[in-house]
Amino acid sequence: MRSGSGEGPYPSLNRRVLRAKTARIARLLEEFLGTPRQSTHLPTPLEMLIATILSQNTNDKNSHRAYSLLRKKYRSWDAIARAPRRSLIATIRVGGMANQKSVRIKETLAAVKAQYGEYDLADLKEKSNDDVIHELTQMKGIGVKTASCVLLFAIGRDIFPVDTHVHRICNRLGLTSGSKTPEKTFELMKSLVPQGKGYSLHTNLIRFGRKVCRSNNPACNICPLYNECVYESKGRRGRVNRTMTRADHDFMLLDNV
Numbered sequence: 178m179r180s181g182s183g184e185g186p187y188p189s190l191n192r193r194v195l196r197a198k199t200a201r202i203a204r205l206l207e208e209f210l211g212t213p214r215q216s217t218h219l220p221t222p223l224e225m226l227i228a229t230i231l232s233q234n235t236n237d238k239n240s241h242r243a244y245s246l247l248r249k250k251y252r253s254w255d256a257i258a259r260a261p262r263r264s265l266i267a268t269i270r271v272g273g274m275a276n277q278k279s280v281r282i283k284e285t286l287a288a289v290k291a292q293y294g295e296y297d298l299a300d301l302k303e304k305s306n307d308d309v310i311h312e313l314t315q316m317k318g319i320g321v322k323t324a325s326c327v328l329l330f331a332i333g334r335d336i337f338p339v340d341t342h343v344h345r346i347c348n349r350l351g352l353t354s355g356s357k358t359p360e361k362t363f364e365l366m367k368s369l370v371p372q373g374k375g376y377s378l379h380t381n382l383i384r385f386g387r388k389v390c391r392s393n394n395p396a397c398n399i400c401p402l403y404n405e406c407v408y409e410s411k412g413r414r415g416r417v418n419r420t421m422t423r424a425d426h427d428f429m430l431l432d433n434v
């Protein structure tokens with residue numbers, strides 16, 4: 178038995194059961210929310226990196242506004258790197274935390290230039306997922322979640338990014354019971370997500386986390402995953418709300434860069 182793995186005394190059997198359960202959850206969410214389709218026009222990895230910085234701690238509509246204003250005002254990454262910070266802050270203010278984000282954007286652009294010699298991350302497309310994650314996380318403030326979002330949303334890899342919301346739901350569903358961090362959940366989920374379902378499961382769990390399995394006061398009474406859930410504080414079951422379906426999709430910044 179691997180101590181501390183959280184897999185129990187029969188790890189491979191348990192992984193098989195968890196793989197089947199994850200596939201079931203992906204299917205139930207597609208029935209409930211629809212099957213998300215990824216755009217065929219993907220942003221560049223650098224566009225995605227900067228958009229991800231702007232998306233932190235704000236809603237997707239405001240961060241999208243901030244991103245659009247940033248790209249409209251400055252003609253190139255070089256112009257953003259050289260812009261006075263005051264002007265950068267004013268441009269992205271609508272996205273919140275403009276002070277911190279302006280610093281992070283400048284630091285990231287400087288790191289890209291230092292590491293790759295230009296404001297371009299296109300070379301990442303030729304590298305393995307592990308290498309991309311390793312390279313991007315060398316930059317200050319870039320974590321595994323951001324690196325895996327670049328892989329999924331800009332490079333089109335079949336990968337399953339885990340933010341705090343996805344982490345919370347995976348734990349409640351008993352897929353990664355006991356995982357303390359999104360990084361650990363990301364590692365545990367790698368072998369569970371069915372092939373080709375990284376985008377669908379990630380996108381639907383984000384939507385599911387906003388609409389139903391919220392951090393506080395989850396709407397367990399309408400939850401389509403009620404029978405899969407092992408959350409000790411889950412509420413009473415009611416009728417699944419079938420009106421909350423395909424037309425009820427939230428805007429997601431990372432799908433609209």
Ligand code: SF4
Binds near residue numbers: 390391400407412
């Ligand atoms: S039953 Fe409640 S806690 Fe469990 S997954 Fe559904 S909404 Fe979340």
